[in-house]
Each structure stands twice: as structure tokens, then as C-alpha cells.
Amino acid sequence: MEKRIVVDPITRIEGHLRVEIEVKDGKISDAYSSGTMVRGIEIILKGRDPRDAWAFTERVCGVCTTVHALASVRTVEDALGIVIPPNAELIRNLMYCTQMMQDHVVHFYHLHALDWVDVVSALNADPKATSALAQSISKWPKSSVGYFSDIQKRIKKFVDSGQLGIFANGYWGHPAYKLPAEANLMAVAHYLEALEWQKEIVKIHAIFGGKNPHPNYLVGGVPASINLNEVNALNAEKFAYVKKLLDDAKVFIDQVYIPDLMAIAGFYKDWGAIGGGLENYLVYGDLPTNGYNDVSSYKFPRGIILGRDLGTVHEVNTKDPEQIKEYIAHSYYDYKSGNESGLHPWDGETKLNYTGPKPPYEQLNVEDKYSWLKTPRWQGNAMEVGPLSRMLVGYASGHEEFKEVVHWALKTLDVPVEALFSTLGRTAARGLETVLVSNWAQEFFNSLISNIKNGDSRLHTDYMWEPKDWPAEAKGVGMSEAPRGALAHWIVIKDKKIDNYQLVVPSTWNASPRDDKGQMSAYEASLIGTPVADPEQPLELIRTIHSFDPCLACAVHVYDEKGSYVHQIQTF
Amino acid sequence: MAKKRKTYYEIAIEKGYSRRDFMKLSAMMAAFLGLESSSIGQVAKALETKTRPPVLWLHGQECTCCSESFIRSSHPLVADILLDQISLDYTETLMAPSGHQAEKSLHDTMNAYHGEYILLVEGSVPTKESGVYCCIGGKAFEDVLHEAAEGAKAIIAWGNCASAGCVQAANPNPTGATPIHKLVKGKPVINVQGCPPIAEVMAGVIVHILVFGNMPELDRLGRPKAFYSRRVHDTCYRRPNFDAGLFVQSFDDENAKRGYCLYKVGCKGPVTYNACGVTEWNNGTSFPIKSGHPCIGCSEANFWDNGPFYEHLPNFPGFGIESNADKVGLGLGIATGVGLAAHAVSTNIRKRKLIQEGECEPEENES
Numbered sequence A: 001m002e003k004r005i006v007v008d009p010i011t012r013i014e015g016h017l018r019v020e021i022e023v024k025d026g027k028i029s030d031a032y033s034s035g036t037m038v039r040g041i042e043i044i045l046k047g048r049d050p051r052d053a054w055a056f057t058e059r060v061c062g063v064c065t066t067v068h069a070l071a072s073v074r075t076v077e078d079a080l081g082i083v084i085p086p087n088a089e090l091i092r093n094l095m096y097c098t099q100m101m102q103d104h105v106v107h108f109y110h111l112h113a114l115d116w117v118d119v120v121s122a123l124n125a126d127p128k129a130t131s132a133l134a135q136s137i138s139k140w141p142k143s144s145v146g147y148f149s150d151i152q153k154r155i156k157k158f159v160d161s162g163q164l165g166i167f168a169n170g171y172w173g174h175p176a177y178k179l180p181a182e183a184n185l186m187a188v189a190h191y192l193e194a195l196e197w198q199k200e201i202v203k204i205h206a207i208f209g210g211k212n213p214h215p216n217y218l219v220g221g222v223p224a225s226i227n228l229n230e231v232n233a234l235n236a237e238k239f240a241y242v243k244k245l246l247d248d249a250k251v252f253i254d255q256v257y258i259p260d261l262m263a264i265a266g267f268y269k270d271w272g273a274i275g276g277g278l279e280n281y282l283v284y285g286d287l288p289t290n291g292y293n294d295v296s297s298y299k300f301p302r303g304i305i306l307g308r309d310l311g312t313v314h315e316v317n318t319k320d321p322e323q324i325k326e327y328i329a330h331s332y333y334d335y336k337s338g339n340e341s342g343l344h345p346w347d348g349e350t351k352l353n354y355t356g357p358k359p360p361y362e363q364l365n366v367e368d369k370y371s372w373l374k375t376p377r378w379q380g381n382a383m384e385v386g387p388l389s390r391m392l393v394g395y396a397s398g399h400e401e402f403k404e405v406v407h408w409a410l411k412t413l414d415v416p417v418e419a420l421f422s423t424l425g426r427t428a429a430r431g432l433e434t435v436l437v438s439n440w441a442q443e444f445f446n447s448l449i450s451n452i453k454n455g456d457s458r459l460h461t462d463y464m465w466e467p468k469d470w471p472a473e474a475k476g477v478g479m480s481e482a483p484r485g486a487l488a489h490w491i492v493i494k495d496k497k498i499d500n501y502q503l504v505v506p507s508t509w510n511a512s513p514r515d516d517k518g519q520m521s522a523y524e525a526s527l528i529g530t531p532v533a534d535p536e537q538p539l540e541l542i543r544t545i546h547s548f549d550p551c552l553a554c555a556v557h558v559y560d561e562k563g564s565y566v567h568q569i570q571t572f
Numbered sequence B: 001m002a003k004k005r006k007t008y009y010e011i012a013i014e015k016g017y018s019r020r021d022f023m024k025l026s027a028m029m030a031a032f033l034g035l036e037s038s039s040i041g042q043v044a045k046a047l048e049t050k051t052r053p054p055v056l057w058l059h060g061q062e063c064t065c066c067s068e069s070f071i072r073s074s075h076p077l078v079a080d081i082l083l084d085q086i087s088l089d090y091t092e093t094l095m096a097p098s099g100h101q102a103e104k105s106l107h108d109t110m111n112a113y114h115g116e117y118i119l120l121v122e123g124s125v126p127t128k129e130s131g132v133y134c135c136i137g138g139k140a141f142e143d144v145l146h147e148a149a150e151g152a153k154a155i156i157a158w159g160n161c162a163s164a165g166c167v168q169a170a171n172p173n174p175t176g177a178t179p180i181h182k183l184v185k186g187k188p189v190i191n192v193q194g195c196p197p198i199a200e201v202m203a204g205v206i207v208h209i210l211v212f213g214n215m216p217e218l219d220r221l222g223r224p225k226a227f228y229s230r231r232v233h234d235t236c237y238r239r240p241n242f243d244a245g246l247f248v249q250s251f252d253d254e255n256a257k258r259g260y261c262l263y264k265v266g267c268k269g270p271v272t273y274n275a276c277g278v279t280e281w282n283n284g285t286s287f288p289i290k291s292g293h294p295c296i297g298c299s300e301a302n303f304w305d306n307g308p309f310y311e312h313l314p315n316f317p318g319f320g321i322e323s324n325a326d327k328v329g330l331g332l333g334i335a336t337g338v339g340l341a342a343h344a345v346s347t348n349i350r351k352r353k354l355i356q357e358g359e360c361e362p363e364e365n366e367s
Helices: A041-045 A050-058 A067-080 A086-115 A120-124 A127-137 A145-160 A181-201 A203-209 A236-266 A269-273 A387-396 A400-413 A423-453 A506-511 A522-527 A539-547 B008-014 B019-032 B037-049 B065-070 B078-085 B099-112 B141-150 B159-164 B199-212 B239-243 B325-330 B332-357
Strands: A003-007 A017-024 A027-035 A281-283 A303-305 A324-327 A375-378 A473-482 A485-494 A497-504 A556-558 B054-059 B087-091 B118-122 B154-158 B189-192
Touching: A003 A539, A017 A522, A017 A539, A027 A506, A027 A522, A041 A050, A041 A497, A050 A067, A050 A485, A050 A497, A067 A086, A067 A473, A067 A485, A086 A181, A086 A203, A086 A236, A086 A423, A086 A539, A120 A145, A120 A181, A127 A145, A127 A181, A127 A236, A145 A181, A181 A203, A181 A236, A181 B078, A203 A236, A236 A400, A236 A423, A269 A423, A281 A387, A281 A485, A303 A387, A324 A497, A375 A506, A387 A400, A387 A423, A387 A485, A400 A423, A423 A539, A485 A506, A497 A506, A506 A522, A522 A539, B054 B099, B054 B141, B065 B159, B065 B199, B078 B199, B087 B099, B099 B141, B118 B141, B118 B159, B154 B159, B154 B199, B159 B189, B189 B199
Parallel strands: B054 B087, B054 B118, B118 B154, B154 B189
Antiparallel strands: A003 A017, A003 A556, A017 A027, A281 A303, A324 A375, A473 A485, A485 A497
């Protein structure tokens, strides 16, 4: 019997996401991913000052705040031939690393952990055994019996109050939860600690960009100035503050996040064979160490892997009109050239045309258009983007740092290399790259200090700042690796104004609907074959979707094979 | 769901705090809120008798920056707010269940606490094309909002999206993005402005409602006076440079390295009401001007269409009155008088406009 299951909203993500699946013999046999919200920011950008675009595009996402601002200033700089000073690049890198560390830790604890951690089970844990467990995997000092006992009492009071807040109606007691009670209690304690920690690390954004979320960026460099003899500028005190925050972040990642990740993963090794999906991976690369234009200097190398063949890394060119195109066969848009055509983003169009069911609706018409996301393809191929792609391209490019952490993780978990291509692999890759990023941040900081010592304090170039110096027409592409994957903006500037602006974001690659040939994108493909123990509580679906760290919002309703509503079992 | 809710006092006693500790907490809370010491008793009483109020947080057309800002709060800590102070029964960003179970959480609270819960809204409402531009669980967000607003005691509109439409309402506003107060009538709506609002301001508004059981005093745009009655310009530590005519001419120039005023590179501080200069961001770490970027005016309606960001405000009075230190010393009395008058003029222009509008209607993007 096939059941159509609708999950809308999918929570613990950014944005509005809906997934409809069919289940056959206890496994997902078909899947449709739909973005249910649109704002039309590409339309709004038309006619504006290109130097303002970073602020508009930054508001695309407040979770991965900074990433669109960074891609945007690079896009304008690419179009106008601006090369920013080395120290500005280093500060952008430090802000990037800050974002990556904060975002990945928040994803692991606050958006993903409840898929693996049964909060209610933590009530049954023995604080003494929890303390022993915590001390066996890490030297993190908050690990005493008393500490875990207090946390447990706090949860008990909370549960006894009868007001379960964000934990109400969770999938507690679901058979897919495998952690012992002690591991659950430890994870809950770290859930709370991570919530406190994440607000600290982002102070680096406030120091360099004035605030977080949505710190300030600037075409031509960064807005701050360095003056060691001035209280109103970046001086020794400010740099000491940044250094402390970076050091504390590294300790938290090494002593809390990674030990927890590996401990939890150890109980879910079967998820190393679930949720693989696509076999193609795309990475634009990021963290330049010799200027944005020297791609060979990137810490995250650029490249493509096809068919999971780690022996070859293919090249990607975002300016080639034949390589990257967006399709709309199943998206609520119109193209002048017709439904079946694909457009390179420089020639991209954003004309909204909703043809879905009138709300309120129970099911989407998946044969026709069913999402607000366009469908990007690289030379016609569906590509997965994100931490797993970065880890694979780094590994396949032969970068020692990547090989080292990948080998360590596979050995620690005692799983084969194939386990990388999975839900578990995606979640593990996110942690591993956080370790790399926390190390690189230290390098960037040291380089910045050493440049200042050598007398270079420039943070902005005036070259091409004034619109009067701009050519009549210019085109640019700005690329980055957002926490969720490959991100690029394309701009066409005419008569000092934005003539066209297109964004192809990570979740567009991963969460998009099928293309005109019926090929699935990453979310849909990864769900096929995922076991569903209880269609009333599709916890497994949520696990795989969350392993991508979606950047839209979603929900799920359950329907039977005739499309009629199936009531859910109340869990609390 | 809950039958009996525990009060803060009961929770505190259960946690092992003494009555004396509890009174100390109340005193700290009062101090944090800037109250007279005579108010301590009032705070204590409020905490003793109030249960954890149920709170629902809806998400419309937004980027989740308000949720992200909220979890940055340092006083109170967000974990303490969630576990001890409110019962956040629905928020798509943090809640454990998805789909039908998530909607159950929403409806459970709407039914059990009809007329009692506080509704927080992040995001604007797309009103064009029957609401197809934002659907949740197959329903248009506008319908979800009206359903939840009906039984709400009060509504907090988080950020510029819910207060004024923000970026998606910028010209040409393709989806008809509309702020909450334009759609929900007959309920008090607090506009906590900013893109996003400052974390401690968000927490401060919640703390005010919890402790005093009433709405904070609002300005004519529905914003809490405690945080939005001063211009960023009037609370800016770079203000003396403005008064002295000392300006950054281009980014990272010698004047920028001295922290001069950013007015000439586009600062919107003179027309922006927010707490940035006083409260600052991320537990007082910095704010945009302090880190060298002009204020873009993110707590004002229409700020996206008041650009470009790097062009300075036209004919702003009071510009460059005192060109050097000697003149400042020489004509201190006169100069100060002129400076004050100039600011009074601009403030009055703004106030006059608001007064002319009559209603407590914020300025809107009507395009």
C-alpha cells in the first residue's frame, strides 16, 4: 500500500519547506520538495545602486547571515575589476569562519540533535554514569555528577510543569531513537551550553561589522578601519577580543561539538547507508589566502565530483553560459523562451506565476509546477552542494588537512568510505569542516596581526567606488561557500544601476523540484529508500532533510493513498 | 496540556532558592528595568503570582534574523526565557515536531489558552494573489495569522518585516508584503523595529510584559518608547565630530581611522530611531557606526527605498556648523545654541509629519 505523506511545515530549518512523500513497504518510494514562500528580492533589486545590493541580499537569510552579503560584494567587485586589500580579505575570512562555526554548531544542537536525541529519555539517566561517559570522551570541564544532576532536575521540573513548549508533540519514544539515556542527558546539557556559546562567537561580527545578525559589508573592502593609537578604530583591545573569542570557539568545537558528534554517530552507523541520493557534488570553493582571484589559494578548493568518483575533480566555470542554467518546468515562474528552456543567470528572468492549488490545499499537483524554487543544473546534471561536497572535493583534490580528518572520522567510527555518501556522512562532514575552519581562523588572525606589524593597515580601496568611473555596462559573478553549500550571485550593471541580479543559492541546488527531464534534485533523491517505521511520525524523513540543513521553512501532514487526512498519534 | 502552571516563585523555591534570593532577583530585575527601588515589591509580586505565559511565534515572509537575534539575548539568557519564563509552544525555528504534530502544538495552545497567549509574529504577510506567496501547511499565511490573532492577548510584531514590510515591501513590492498592524485590528500590536531588532531589546519587551502585566508605552509608530524614542544620531558617541564638522570623506581615509562622523558617507542616524547607540549590539559589543559603517536606518519604515545607502541625506540642517576647535571654543554658546536649534528643526519636521498623520499609523510603503 502506498501512502502520500505530507510534512508541512518542516521545522528546525530556515524558511518554509514542504515535503510530500509516498511510502511503500516501509520505505520512501517517491518524494517531492516544495518551497512555499517567495519574496521577489531579485525583482526588487532591479534599478538600484549595485553597492547597496549586499544589504538587500543579506536579508535573504538571517540564519546564514553574511553569506549573501559576501557573495554580493564579490559580484560587484568582479564586475568592476576591484581588488580589495589583503587585510580586508583576512577580515572577511574571519567573519566567514565565525559564521561557519556558529551556524554549524547551532545546526547540530538546535536544529538537528532532536532527530537523534530523545529529550524525555534523559530523565531516566544516571547522572553518575553520564558524568563518566562525558569524561571518557572529552576533557570539557563541565562534566561533574552534580552538574548533570542539576540539568536533569531542571528538565524534570520543566516536564512536570506540563508546559513543554518547543519540546511538546515531539517524536519522543520513537523506535528510531537509539541513544542510551546517559548520552541523551549529556546532549541535552550541551544543547543548553551551545545556546549560550553561540551568542559569544558572533561578537566577532559585531566587532568588524557592527552587529549580528546582518553585520555590515562594503564593496571594495570592509567598513572598519585599523588604528592602533585610536579608541574609535580597530586597536589592540579589539584584536585581543577577537582572539579570545576564536580561542574559546576552538575549545568548544574540539571538546564539546566533535566528541558529541562522534559519540552520537557511533549509535547511528546504519545511517551511513541511508540518504545518499545524488552522486554528483559541486563546490565553488572559498577562503582565499592570496586574493579572491587566485582560486588555487583557497582553503576550500573549487571543483566537481561526478558519479562519486574521487579519482577525478572536474572544473566549474560560472561564467560559461552553457554550464549553469536554471530551469522552471516545475517552478512557479514564466520564461519568455518557454517552460522547457534553461537560462544562464546573466540572462535569468524572475517572473512569478503561481499555478498551484488555491490555498487552503491538501496536496500539491506534482505533475505540474509545485515549488517557488527554480531548478539549477550543471551541464544538465543535478548536483548536491554543502559540507559533504566540500569534504569530498577537498579530499579528492589531495589536500592533506581534508584527508586527515576524513580518515580519522572513518577510523573512529569504524565505517567504510562509502558511509560518507549518506545522511550520517553529511552530518559528520559538517563537524569535520568546522574543525578545519576553527584552525584556519587562527591562521587568518595571525596573518592579519603580522600584516599590521609590517605596516599594512589598509582595509578599503577607493578604486571604482564612484559610479562616474564605471563602464556603461559590466557583468560579474561572485561565489562563496555558504554553510549550506555553493552560493553564487550574478549581476548585470547598466547605466550605473542593476539591470539584472540573480542568486542561485545552496538550497536551490538541493531543495529544488524536478527538472524538465524529470531528474530529482538532492532532497528528493536522498529520501528515496529511507525507511519509515511509522508513517504517522516520519522522524526518519526529518533526519535526512535536516542533514542538508535546509534554508527554507517546511511542514508535514499525513494523507492516506486516496489523499484523505490521516490523524496522527498524540505523543504527549 | 497544562492544567496548573507554576509561578516563578514556586519554580524558584523548587530550584532551591530562598525567599531572600527571590527578593534579590526581583531587585535585580527592577534595576535592569531601570525602576525605582519602591517598585521591587511590585516586581516580586508579579513574579510570584504569574505562571509561564504561553507564547506562539509565527513565521511569515522573513529571513529568520529575528529568531536568530532573539537567541543572542544575554540578559535574560534565552535558555532561561524558554525554560523558566515563558512557554514557547510554537516556533518553526526551534520546535521539535514538524508538520501535523507542529500544527497540533499551535492549536492546543490556541484552544487551551484562548485570550491569554501572547502572539509573536516574525515576517510580513503577502496579500496579493490570495496569499499564494507564503503558505504554511497548505494555508495562506494571512489566514494562519488571523486565526492565531483572534485569541491572542497581545501581539508583538518582531522586526521591520512584521512592523513595516521590510525588504520584500521595497518598491515594487511584488508580493504585496504587508505589516501585521495593517491586517489585524482590535488587538494591541507592539512594533519591535529593526532588521533585526537588538536581542536585548526583544528580550526586554518580553520581560516588561511578563513582569508588569501591561504593554510598554509606545510611540506613534507603535514602537516601545524605552528603545525607540531617541535618534541614533542623538545617542551616537561620534556626535561631537558631527557638531565640530569633522567627517569621514571616504571609507578608510585618515578621518575614518580617527573615528570621525559618517554623515557624508551616507549615515542615516539623524533620521533613525533606535537603541543602537545606547544598548549596542551583542551584549554591548558594538553597533554599526562604531564599527565604521554608516547606519542604514533599518528600524524605520521604507528604509530600503530611502537610499542609496552611501549618499548623504540632502540638506540636513546643522551640517558643519563648527569647522574647527578654535571656533568651537570662541563661540561655544552661540554654536551650541545653533546646533540645538538645528536639531530641533529636523526633529520637529519629523514630528509634524507624524502628527499630521493623526492615527498611530506608522509610515508605510504604499507602492
